[in-house]
Amino acid sequence: MAIEHPNAHVTGIDMADMFPTAIRPENVSFQLTNIIDGLPYDDNTFDFVHMRQLVVGLRATEWPSVLAEIFRVLKPGGLVQLVESDFTEMGQSQLIDAVLTTLHRAMQDRGQDPWIASKLQNLLSDTTFNDVQQETRSIEFGKDGDPIAGELLWSWKSAMRSLKPFLAHRLLKNPDEYSPVLERYFHECTHYHWHMKIWALSARKPTATSLAAASSSS
Structure with missing residues (x-):
């Protein structure tokens, strides 16, 4: 993003220090931040905020406050x-269903919502x-010639490999079998062309003019 938009300043945040080191354009900076604790920026700071893949990072009750923080820091x-x-x-194979059911239940035990993506439109509103x-967009695993x-x-x-401490004891009587079972699971995902759905949403913070127009129309 920073390379493609050299006149913009790009700020990347994460709660883990996994920031790029080899490629570091002058117009990008990184900061260790846990969004659950709030964003360390003033109101009306950014023109654009991109957030992705936090379905297993946020509890269902945390999404509203996170979106409120994004709203606050946007201009x-x-x-x-x-x-x-x-x-x-679900439905492609018994192993796929077993792994996903275990993952869904483990997430729900932690207060997370596996179906949160379908609810983001209402949460933004x-x-x-x-x-x-x-x-x-539905992404088909095992589809030849699809780089995405x-x-x-x-x-x-x-x-899924990193989730071993989280899932192994729930899925298997012997957690040491997690790695070979996971390899069979990956094979079946491609063999049966398991689909993962990707949800992409965008929304705009109202301007004073748009708020006034909405108020007068109501």
Whole structure:
């Protein structure tokens, strides 16, 4: 983003220090921040905020306050973009269903919502964003010649491997079997062309003019 928009200043935040080191354009900076604790920026700071893949990072009750923080730091007329995964597609195989059911239950035990992506449109409206737009795309694992599917499968494998402490004891009597079972699961995802849905949403923080117009029309 910083390279493609050299006249913009780009700020990247994360709660883990996983920031790029090899590529560091002069117009980008990084900051360790947990959005749950609030964003360390003044009101009306940014023209654009992009947030993605926090379906397993935020509890269902935390989404409204996170969106409110994004609303606060955006300038009037500024845009927010959200991209989230929906890994709730069932029915391809017993193993796929077993892994996903275990993941969904583990998330719900932690207060997370596996179906949060489908609810973001209403949450954005509830946060008084306007011009809310939503698109969905189904990504088919194992589809030849689809670089996005290949990249997403690689990311999904990394995520599921990192969730071993979270899932292994729930899925298996012997947690040591998690890695080979996971490899069979990945094979079946591609063999049965399991689908993951991606939700992309954008919305705008109202300007004073748009607020006044909405008030007068109501």
